[in-house]
């Protein structure tokens with residue numbers, strides 16, 4: 165069967181690309197082996213943020229006395245009901261994508277596992293498909309380190325299927341997945357322990373940010389074991405006994421459930437790339453240029469599988485780059501993108517551009533404008549003063565190099581900085597802007613009044 169384009173995967177790039185190619189009159193084949201919508205919709209952003217919202221309700225309900233609100237009686241958490249709410253949201257999104265693809269006459273949907281036969285040919289089930297252009301959007305999956313392979317472990321996927329709250333959830337990995345699940349399940353009522361081999365949580369952040377996150381978790385009685393080495397688990401019927409070393413001291417803890425949150429690996433190993441000229445890097449990510457072309461120019465790789473981003477917005481931006489270059493004759497490039505993300509702990513962490521270590525490594529002369537959340541009126545009024553805001557400025561140009569916000573509203577407030585960076589405007593533009601009182605954002609102009617040498 166011949167098509168103008170074959171898309172493998174209905175993730176955050178493949179789906180909008182199929183719609184756009186079809187709108188431009190192309191005949192498209194899209195192949196999906198799992199649930200429509202991929203990770204974000206089914207086992208990533210949508211379900212976890214639904215759980216984060218439920219967990220926040222529990223937290224607020226249990227911690228409102230200082231605000232003058234007392235709730236009488238027992239506060240019950242019903243994980244089945246929380247899951248039901250999440251399942252509805254997931255189903256609506258996934259079904260919406262399935263229907264949109266199926267209803268489009270230009271698009272033919274194949275349900276099955278795609279494999280490359282050569283640079284122009286892909287097989288799925290017993291069909292052979294050919295196209296001028298092929299787009300890989302196969303995503304990534306949880307990394308399962310070998311010491312844990314024989315234990316009854318959970319990943320983000322199976323954690324979201326639980327119907328009973330774990331008694332003691334042990335999480336290996338203190339990154340995005342580990343921290344979001346740790347806080348939500350602690351709030352649901354589990355005892356939670358995090359074991360990470362690193363020296364600090366979220367180690368891609370500034371040290372003071374990692375320390376503040378540690379404190380936020382400790383304040384909610386989440387036990388964090390950093391520098392955990394030689395972690396081993398002994399499985400019994402109902403529990404797992406973990407032994408590990410921290411700075412030479414032997415530790416033992418017993419957990420009822422284990423969540424592996426130890427990073428992700430790209431889905432590139434079993435898709436027949438050995439039959440093509442597509443090159444992978446050492447970690448198995450597909451190598452791409454600034455327009456997302458692989459080493460075979462008519463084969464593109466978008467989303468988590470190219471290692472250029474690991475977020476829904478980066479995958480969607482990959483779609484935008486390919487779409488604008490192929491269909492709209494606008495030149496967009498991967499190199500135009502500023503890295504940005506949030507971790508949806510409470511309060512959230514949000515980041516754009518460079519941090520202190522990256523600035524120092526590049527030898528850039530910089531200034532830092534910062535403010536603890538304890539000095540933000542709105543945070544005081546809300547009674548949520550954990551965290552800080554930091555903005556880095558290039559001393560010679562006044563351009564904003566990056567920012568990290570940890571605090572109430574950070575996931576929204578950061579967009580003032582993201583937009584200023586895309587506008588390429590000096591920091592003085594936001595310094596001289598009038599922001600609304602009382603908001604967290606109003607402190608951005610204030611803190612930019614007095615940046616200090618880094």
Ligand SMILES: Cc1cc2nc3c(=O)[nH]c(=O)nc-3n(C[C@H](O)[C@H](O)[C@H](O)COP(=O)(O)OP(=O)(O)OC[C@H]3O[C@@H](n4cnc5c(N)ncnc54)[C@H](O)[C@@H]3O)c2cc1C
Pocket residue numbers: 172173174175176177178195196197198199200201202203204205207208209212213276277278279301302303304320341431434435466467468469473474475476477478479508
């Ligand atoms: C727990 C968790 C929470 C997250 N939360 C956030 C968040 O809050 N914000 C954020 O920005 N990002 C978040 N992410 C990351 C985000 O989910 C991913 O970066 C995003 O889904 C990008 O996915 P993608 O487009 O690369 O592919 P995916 O969405 O993973 O889709 C790939 C699709 O390809 C299919 N596929 C794979 N191989 C084949 C094959 N051979 N044949 C046919 N089909 C195939 C798969 O079944 C899948 O449907 C989270 C991730 C996790 C795990």
Ligand SMILES: NC(=O)c1ccc[n+]([C@@H]2O[C@H](COP(=O)([O-])OP(=O)(O)OC[C@H]3O[C@@H](n4cnc5c(N)ncnc54)[C@H](O)[C@@H]3O)[C@@H](O)[C@H]2O)c1
Pocket residue numbers: 309336337338339340341342344359360361362366367392395425426427428473474475505506507508
């Ligand atoms: N809010 C968001 O945007 C969001 C939320 C969840 C996931 N994600 C995406 O999913 C990806 C994966 O997240 P993640 O948290 O799994 O990975 P991560 O890379 O953020 O963190 C993994 C952690 O596990 C630790 N680790 C790895 N192997 C270990 C071992 N054998 N023993 C002990 N510790 C070990 C590492 O030191 C690290 O701290 C992220 O890169 C992110 O792109 C995003």
